[in-house]
Amino acid sequence: MTVTPIAFSGSKLAAPACTLGEGPTYDPATDTAWWFDILGRKLIEYPLETGAARVHALPVMASVLARVDSGRQVIATETGLHLRDTASGRLELITxxxxxxxxxxxxxxxxxxxxxxxxxxxxxxxxxxAGTIYHVARGKVTVLYPGLTIPNAICFSPDGSVAYFADTGSNRMMRVEIDPATALPRGEAALFLEHRGEGGLDGAVCDAAGTIWNARWGAGSIDAYSPEGRHQASLKxxxxxxxCPAFVGKAADRLMVTTAQEGMSAxxxxxxxxAGSTFLLDHPVKGRFEPEYRL
Structure with a gap:
């Protein structure tokens, strides 16, 4: 079945354009969105109520942020996991x-x-x-899937029993049963879907109903897939x-989407x-807040 794309409805956030916008997330305790410009070595902080963006320079390329507690975050970088003091921005390599x-x-x-x-x-x-997906728990690093090219679309089912991931290099998204108590695989990963056509599988989030919302690099869209892999919707x-998308808002009911300028000519x-701007979509979703990382 062919899905008819839904025209864009939403707004562009008042934040600097990124060379490679990635890793968006949302902290409901402070009503603040965070995302990275990986190649620009920047972390963007965006309180949704005020819309007053702050740009934090970083000494390394970074791509993922997670809350630890009210005063600390962990960020994944080119050298590993750093503990970040939210108030001062001070970084400490921990893993x-x-x-x-x-x-x-x-x-x-x-x-x-x-x-x-x-x-x-x-x-x-x-x-x-050259790419690898790792599992990191309380500082212990375990290799899960080596030999990938561009690991993407890492997300988990609402009950924590299933993990999804993709390799943008092959445009294949995989599904694997995992232990809800540890997030370690219980078996072999199997093909969930293979994208054919415009663009490539990029970042993804899984909502409260198990729907996977996947950013399609090169196509300017967010695609929704059912837990069975059926293409349900395409948002421009x-x-x-x-x-990459993220669930934002005090009810986690909207999607924020990062974009990039990487590789573009004049x-x-x-x-x-x-290109490179970050957008807030009007399309309603039943999202979930991201868990805290446990040190």
């Missing part, structure tokens, strides 16, 4: 991951309800097979390089003037 490999960086990742983190790495030039985004940018 090295590929810290001695200058050719790779962190990419997509997400915290499981048990407090463990799945985090993907990739080659800085998207080298074939006014920038072609849509990279002509491309002229034809895609909102």
């Amino acid at each position: 090295p991951i590929e810290a001695g490999t200058a050719a790779t960086r962190s990419n997509d990742g997400r915290v499981h309800p048990c407090g463990a983190l799945w985090i993907g790495t990739m080659g800085k030039k998207a080298e074939t097979g 985004v006014p920038a072609t390089r849509s990279s 002509e491309d940018l002229a034809n895609d003037p909102d």
Whole structure:
């Protein structure tokens, strides 16, 4: 069945455009959205009530943020997990991951309800097979899936029993049964869906009903898939390089979407003037708040 795209309805956030916007998340305790410009080495803080964006410079490329408690966050970077003091911005490396490999960086990742983190790495030039997905729990790092190119779409079912992930290099999304208590796989990963056509599978989130909302890089859209892999909806985004969605708002009922300018020529940018911007979509969703990372 062919899905008719739904025209964009929403707003562009009053925040700087990113070279590679990624890793959006939302802290309901402070009503604040956070996301990264990976290549620009920046962390953007955006209180939704005021819309007054703050840009925090980072010493390393980073791509994923999770709340630890009211005063601390953990961020995944090209050298591993750093503990970040929310007030001062001070960083402390707590869990090295590929810290001695200058050719790779962190990419997509997400915290499981048990407090463990799945985090993907990739080659800085998207080298074939240079990426890996790791499981990190209380500082212990376990290799899950090596030999990937661009790990993406890491998300978990509402009950924590299923994990999804994709390799944008092959446009295949995988599904694997996991232990809800540990987030470790219980068996082999199996093909969930294979995207054919415009764009590539990028970041994803899973809502309270188990629907997977996936950003399609190069197509300017967010696609919804049922837990059975059926394509249910396609929401248009006014920038072609849509990279990752996040549930935001005090009821987690709206989608925020990051985008990118990476790899675009001057002509491309002229034809895609909102590239790199971050958007808030009006389409209602039944989202979930992200769990805290457990040290």
